[in-house]
Every structure is written in structure tokens, then in C-alpha cells.
Amino acid sequence: xxxxxxxxxxxxxxxxxxxxxxxxxxxxxxxxxxxxxxxxxxxxxxxxxxxxxxxxxxxxxxxxxxxxxxxxxxxxxxxxxxxxxxxxxxxxxxxxxxxxxxxxxxxxxxxxxxxxxxxxxxxxxxxxxxxxxxxxxxxxxxxxxxxxxxxxxxxxxxxxxxxxxxxxxxxxxxxxxxxxxxxxxxxxxxxxxxxxxxxxxxxxxxxxxxxxxxxxxxxxxxxxxxxxxxxxxxxxxxxxxxxxxxxxxxxxxxxxxxxxxxxxxxxxxxxxxxxxxxxxxxxxxxxxxxxxxxxxxxxxxxxxxxxxxxxxxxxxxxxxxxxxxxxxxxxxxxxxxxxxxxxxxxxxxxxxxxxxxxxxxxxxxxxxxxxxxx
Amino acid sequence: xxxxxxxxxxxxxxxxxxxxxxxxxxxxxxxxxxxxxxxxxxxxxxxxxxxxxxxxxxxxxxxxxxxxxxxxxxxxxxxxxxxxxxxxxxxxxxxxxxxxxxxxxxxxxxxxxxxxxxxxxxxxxxxxxxxxxxxxxxxxxxxxxxxxxxxxxxxxxxxxxxxxxxxxxxxxxxxxxxxxxxxxxxxxxxxxxxxxxxxxxxxxxxxxxxxxxxxxxxxxxxxxxxxxxxxxxxxxxxxxxxxxxxxxxxxxxxxxxxxxxxxxxxxxxxxxxxxxxxxxxxxxxxxxxxxxxxxxxxxxxxxxxxxxxxxxxxxxxxxxxxxxxxxxxxxxxxxxxxxxxxxxxxxxxxxxxxxxxxxxxxxxxxxxxxxxxx
Numbered sequence: 156x157x158x159x160x161x162x163x164x165x166x167x168x169x170x171x172x173x174x175x176x177x178x179x180x181x182x183x184x185x186x187x188x189x190x191x192x193x194x195x196x197x198x199x200x201x202x203x204x205x206x207x208x209x210x211x212x213x214x215x216x217x218x219x220x221x222x223x224x225x226x227x228x229x230x231x232x233x234x235x236x237x238x239x240x241x242x243x244x245x246x247x248x249x250x251x252x253x254x255x256x257x258x259x260x261x262x263x264x265x266x267x268x269x270x271x272x273x274x275x276x277x278x279x280x281x282x283x284x285x286x287x288x289x290x291x292x293x294x295x296x297x298x299x300x301x302x303x304x305x306x307x308x309x310x311x312x313x314x315x316x317x318x319x320x321x322x323x324x325x326x327x328x329x330x331x332x333x334x335x336x337x338x339x340x341x342x343x344x345x346x347x348x349x350x351x352x353x354x355x356x357x358x359x360x361x362x363x364x365x366x367x368x369x370x371x372x373x374x375x376x377x378x379x380x381x382x383x384x385x386x387x388x389x390x391x392x393x394x395x396x397x398x399x400x401x402x403x404x405x406x407x408x409x410x411x412x413x414x415x416x417x418x419x420x421x422x423x424x425x426x427x428x429x430x431x432x433x434x435x436x437x438x439x440x441x442x443x444x445x446x447x448x449x450x451x452x453x454x455x456x457x458x459x460x461x462x463x464x465x466x467x468x469x470x471x472x473x474x475x476x477x478x479x480x481x482x483x484x485x486x487x488x489x490x491x492x493x494x495x496x497x498x499x500x501x502x503x504x505x506x507x508x509x510x511x512x513x514x515x516x517x518x519x520x521x522x523x524x525x526x527x528x529x
Numbered sequence: 530x531x532x533x534x535x536x537x538x539x540x541x542x543x544x545x546x547x548x549x550x551x552x553x554x555x556x557x558x559x560x561x562x563x564x565x566x567x568x569x570x571x572x573x574x575x576x577x578x579x580x581x582x583x584x585x586x587x588x589x590x591x592x593x594x595x596x597x598x599x600x601x602x603x604x605x606x607x608x609x610x611x612x613x614x615x616x617x618x619x620x621x622x623x624x625x626x627x628x629x630x631x632x633x634x635x636x637x638x639x640x641x642x643x644x645x646x647x648x649x650x651x652x653x654x655x656x657x658x659x660x661x662x663x664x665x666x667x668x669x670x671x672x673x674x675x676x677x678x679x680x681x682x683x684x685x686x687x688x689x690x691x692x693x694x695x696x697x698x699x700x701x702x703x704x705x706x707x708x709x710x711x712x713x714x715x716x717x718x719x720x721x722x723x724x725x726x727x728x729x730x731x732x733x734x735x736x737x738x739x740x741x742x743x744x745x746x747x748x749x750x751x752x753x754x755x756x757x758x759x760x761x762x763x764x765x766x767x768x769x770x771x772x773x774x775x776x777x778x779x780x781x782x783x784x785x786x787x788x789x790x791x792x793x794x795x796x797x798x799x800x801x802x803x804x805x806x807x808x809x810x811x812x813x814x815x816x817x818x819x820x821x822x823x824x825x826x827x828x829x830x831x832x833x834x835x836x837x838x839x840x841x842x843x844x845x846x847x848x849x850x851x852x853x854x855x856x857x858x859x860x861x862x863x864x865x866x867x868x869x870x871x872x873x874x875x876x877x878x879x880x881x882x883x884x885x886x887x888x889x890x891x892x893x894x895x896x897x898x899x900x901x902x903x
Contacts, residue, residue: 205801241797408820423615427579428837441825446782448820449833458834459823463802466830 156259158182158191161526162248162281163501165207169243171231173211175505177224178246182283187261190288192272195300197253197279197524198493199504199513200308201440206249209242210235213514216507227505250280250524254303257291264288271298273484275307280504282526292484301498303487304523305336308464310483310491311476312439313341315467316398317350318475323435327351329389329397329410332442333373334361336493336521337400342370343490351392355385355410376406382413390417397436398462403443407436411453419454429454437462495523502529530633532556532565535900536622536655537875539581543617545605547585549879551598552620556657561635564662566646569674571627571653571898572867573878573887574682575814580623583616584609587888590881601879624654624898628677631665638662645672647858649681654878656900666858675872677861678897679710682838684857684865685850686813687715689841690772691724692849697809701725703763703771703784706816707747708735710867710895711774716744717864725766729759729784750780756787764791769806772836774814781810781833782823789828803828811836869897876903 160182166174185191211229220226231239254273257264272291278284294303320328328345330338333354345352346369353372354365365373372388374381388394395414399407411434418430434453439462449459468476483491499522503509513522534556540548559565585603594600605613628647631638646665652658668677694702702719704712707728719726720743727746728739739747746762748755762768769788773781785808792804808827813836823833842850857865873896877883887896 202801209801241793403825405820419615427576427583431840444825446779446822446824448822450820451777451815451818453835455835455837456840458832460832460834461827461829463829466805 156184158259158283160281160283161501162278163207163250163504164246165209165249166244166246167209167211167231167239167242171233171236171239173209173229173231175207175227176220177501177505180281182285185259185261185264185285187263188288189261189285190257190264190267190272190291191259192255192274192284192286192291193258194253194255194279194281194284194526196255196304197250197526198305198308198495199522199524200251200305202308203249203251203280204510204513206247206251208510208514209239213511216510218505218507223502225502225505227507227510248278248281251275251277252305252307253279253284253524254294254300254306255284256300258283260288267291267293270294271300271303273303273306275311280501280524280526282501292480294484294487298487301523302492303484305493306480306483306487306491309337309340309493310487311468311479312337312464313344313491314479314482315464316341317344317348318471318479319437319462319467320350320396322471323396325394325396325435327353327392327394327396329353329355329385329394331355331376331397331406331410332357332400332440334364335400339364339368340491340493342368347490351394353385353388353392353394355406382409385410386413386416389413390420395432395434399436399438400440401443402438402441403445403447405448405450406443407438407447407459408449408453411436411457411459412450415452415454415457429456431456433457435459439463493521496520498523498525498528500524500528501526530558532657534655534657535875536652537581537624537878538620539583539623540620541583541585541605541613541617545607545610545613547583547603547605549581549601550594551875551879554655556659559633559635559638559659561637562662563635563659564631564638564641564646564665565633566629566648566658566660566665567632568627568629568653568655568658568900570629570678571624571900572679572682572869573896573898574625574679576682577623577625577654578884578887580621580625582884582888583613587885590884592879592881597876599876599879601881601884622652622655625649625651626679626681627653627658627898628668628674628680629658630674632657634662641665641667644668645674645677647677647680649685654875654898654900656875666854668858668861672861675897676866679867680854680857680861680865683711683714683867684861685842685853686711686838687718687865688853688856689838690715691718691722692845692853693811693836693841694724694770696845697770699768699770699809701727701766701768701770703727703729703759703768705729705750705771705780705784706731706774706814707744708738709774713738713742714865714867716742721864725768727759727762727766727768729780756783759784760787760790763787764794769808771810773810773812775817776812776815777817777819777821779822779824781812781821782827785810785827785831785833786824789826789831793828803830805830807831809833813837867895870894872897872899872902874898874902875900
């Protein structure tokens, strides 16, 4: 049975004009190993916004069309047009993850019919999505699609951070922008798994959010004695690995230098090269788009690098990835539960004001897209 | 047989005063597996200066004592005193490497007697050095100690860079401060081994030095079109690994961004994260002590880190290290030949003017210490 699906599309013209629109598509009947999911809920993650908007300037967003079929446009600054070259003129389906109910299934996927499932296969900002049966994960009885919408990006990122820590021989973590949805989830996971986290935040309000969920180490980078506080917390936890969502500016380098200072205080080095213990910072976000600065006081045994979930999943391979996904499905209403600022329809997802609110990414603010609501 | 040896010592007092002096020591007869080397030649490497001077300010160097037994002092700036805490009050023997003749040998090391050998075991700024037989490498017939003095730091660093390249799956290299003694050696090695090197230098004179020894890719970072030139050279060689002796400032980040630009130009990426090919920069020196800056245009698949020869040798293990050392011994007068600005005695090594000249580290300038000369 073929169904009609309204879906959100994003295109950037070669001249640098962004067009967001809703299109009707026919979703054909599933093949033997396929299912059709009626998508009920999909979160708007920062990574989704990056796909949705490309390098377009959100200040230039404006909307036309009808209330039911809006068309939203924005302009890519000239100097950033080359960064959109590879997608120029292509209409992209977006939405990294979401959850819904299996409404049609091929001969080999009949066991999934009627089940609530999640998928991280992309193109989820749509009403119906045809998927390989192997690309969906069913939830235990009683889990709703709203509860299961964010079962991929944040949960696997939090699990990926802890798995990176173990793979690379570290025993505790530092996390910046730590009061985010992801940061809260990381704390719940680490409390459950007995891993110590040094949380770096930017306000007293954010400190409170984390202490309320049981975080032990929370330091505020706007305090005048931040460097002493973060060095003490790093020394107490023994953290030699940090995940940084800020990316630009001095914060990451300050954290590495604090690790070096904590190590040298415990075990003074006679040579000129500082501690031989490796200190690693992974940048997984760019809340600050300025250059990352690293002082020489990090010693010589250190590294900084980009960290992306898909690269990490490739590194650990399909078996361990599958184990992580199964854990997320089991604990989706506890360890990996997400909260949302509000729910929006497909048409509302094109509202410039809603997009700008998503883009400001205030702490913990996140919207849930409901493709079948009006 | 015990011999008297004059050796160079470096001490920093807890109050931050550097003292360099010459001391007479008795070197006892070797044990069964030991040899005594009459040290004939030892280079003064930048890494030796770091040991010798610690964080002392070279502008404050002054000399007292006699011409034969000078005592040189300098002051460590207050804010840097903590960095010398671990060595405070300890008299250190220095000199990372050197070569000489085996003049005494234990029962199990008789085959080394009379041979010209090198060692990278440290404490080589002395007239006689007792060593484990396993810590010396004999040269082929006809190699002089002057020819063999620098058989450790620069040759193994150059070989270590190429070995890192192979270990981490890269196929070409970028090197900064590329006209240094080490940089020239790296070019000779890479020409011999068929590896392409993009050399980054700071002057036309340095360009000439490298072209004269057969380097193909030489770019001058002071040229106005440096970014285009380095991107072109990186694109032509496919280099995704760089070794950087500058350390501070924007150069390292510019090289990573050029790698990313070269990769994206060849294989455009549709997503917001740039090329998935990993780009790596290793900082092994700090000619520039300012902070390292990295722009966001490096994409997400990148890393920067410290690189030190001892850490690399630990990584590859004793078997491969031994193979590299044997190769250096075989090719010490060809691929791994070193040149020196001049030869100095132990007393001259304490001359403030000589130390300042070493410290300025002008391209290719390096002194050879001859512990038995007056």
C-alpha cells in the first residue's frame, strides 16, 4: 500500500539562497526486508539545524507561502557560499532521528508491525518513512513515540563519550556546556555507571540544573577562580579526557593546561617537557565559532581533535553499536529520557521565529517535531 | 681502571638561580656488561639547551670563575620558577647524545673495545661516560666520532616522523621550520625513501637551502599568497600529516585548514562537517611560545598533539627502535650526516655569548662540543 507523506525539504541555490519547504511525496509499499514507519515525533537537534540551514544567516530568515504550505528563505553570506557548494541546487530531506509506529512491513519484517520503533537513519522530518528493518530499533512495551524520539543522537553521543574514555584508557571525563540536554543525560549515565564527570558551565542557573540531578563536580567558567576550581576538580577525579561543545576560544586549552597542572602537582617532572601522561580534548560542537587557542602550558603529551558520533560508531563497529542502541531502547524512559520546550508541527518548523529560537540554543531548550499535528 | 672525567652540570636553586659549572668526577671500572666511552663529540641540540637552561632568561647570563673552571649563572623569571620545581636544588648531568671510543669494557663487552660508538643515553657532556653495552651503537669502520656525534636526536626524529606517517596511514608530510638541520635531514631521508614532503620556511634563503638539496615542494610562509601555495602543494602531494616545530601562533591551524580545503576541493562533502578524512598536526617544538590557534575551517576530522621522540620510541617498541638505530649507524655519513657551525670546549660551552648564539637557533646553526679540547 502506497501512502502520501508530507516532508520537510531544504535546498541552497548555487547563488546562496536557502529554501525550506514542505513537499508531498508518495511512499511506496515496503520490500520484503523493509518497514514503513508513521513518524510521530522527531527532535530538532543542533546537528539537525546545521543540515537544515547550512551556513545561511538566521537574521535573514523570512516566510512566504500559505500557513499550511509555508516557504521560508534566508541568505548565505557570500564568503560562506563555497561551504555549501557540495549541496548546491539539491533538495535535501532532513531530520537525523525520530520515532513512530510501524504501519506496513515486508514479508521478513512482519514481527515489527504495530510496534513503536526509533530510527537514526535520517530523513525523519516526514510523515511516513520507509526504512530497512535493520535500521529501526523497537522499544519495550509501553514506550510512546514522544518518549522515544531522541534515542539516537544524544544517547549514543553520551554513550560514545564513555566508550571513548574506556577505549583510550582514561578513567574520568570533563564536559563543557554541561547543562545541555546532552550534558544532563551524560551525568545520569555516568552516575549509573560509576564514572566521574567534571561539569563546566557558564552560569549559576546551569550549576543548579546539574546539582539537582546529582552531579558532584560542577565548575562555573565565569567565576574569577575558575582555573583553580577546575584544576582541583580534575585533580580529584583524575580526568585526562574532555569533551568540548564550545570549540572556539581559550576554554579547551585552559582545561588541558589544568590537567597538566594537576598531573605535575602529583608527580613532578624533572625534564622540560612536563607530564608524560596523555591529556586529550575532543571538540564535538562549535558554540563559539572563533579559533581554538591552546597555550604551551599543556606540556608535550596532549591532543586536541574533532569528535563526531558517526566516526566513533565506525571506530567501534556494528556489534558494539548495536549493543549501545539496545541499551538506549531499554533505558529510554530513565537514563536516556529527554525533555522538550514544546511541540511543533511541520509548518511551524518553518516559522522563522521558531527556527531562531532553536538556533539560539539556550540551555536545555529543544523542540519536538510532530509531523502529523496541524 | 678508574678515570677522572670533567663534566658539565646544571642546577637551578629553589630561589630560581641557574648555575652551570664543570665538575671532576671519578668514573669507576665497567661491570661485566658495561663499557667506558671516551666522549669525543656531542652536539648542542635545542632539546639539550632546554635541559641545560630550564626556564632561565638567557638575557641574564653572566660568567665568573676562572677560564678553565668558569661558573655561569642566570635568573629564572619569578613566574616560571614553579616550572623548575621538580629539579630545584639538584645538580643535573646533561647532554642527550654523543660519540666516542670505547676505552674500557667488561667481560661481556670486549668486542666493543676500541670501536667508535654513539649513545643517546644522556649525560654525554662529559669526558668519560660509563654505559650499558646495550646503550651504545658501533659505527662501521672509518666513521669518526665527529661524524657520529648526532646519531640519535635528529636522525631518529626524522625516521620517527616517517614511521608515524606509515603507522597512522598517511602518505606524505608537511614540515615547518623545514630548513633546520633536522629539516634538511628529513628531506634527504624522504628523497631516499620516496616520500613527498611539503617544506614550510620563512625566508628566501631557507627556500634556497632546501632546493639545493633536491626538495620539490618548498613554500614560504611570509609570501602574501602562502595559503594558496601551501594548499596547492598539499593537494599535489596528498599530505594529511604535518610536523610543526613552531608550535605557537596560526601556522599549524593554517596548515590543517589547507589540508581540509584540498580534500573538500577533490571530494565535496554534502554535510556540514567537511571532509571525513583525518588531518593531523604534531607539534614537536616551540620556536613560538605563544598560544596555538586553530580555526573552525579545519572541519571535524582533525587532530593536533604534542610529539616527542621518546614517546614515539616507546610506541614502536625496542625491536623497531633498534632497527632504526642500526640504519642510522649505516647511513651516518650520507642520509644522516650533520654539519656544525663550529666546535667548542666544555669551558666554552659555559660562555654566555656561545649559549646565546645556540639559543637564537638561527637556521642550521649548531655547535659541536669536544669534551677533550681546551
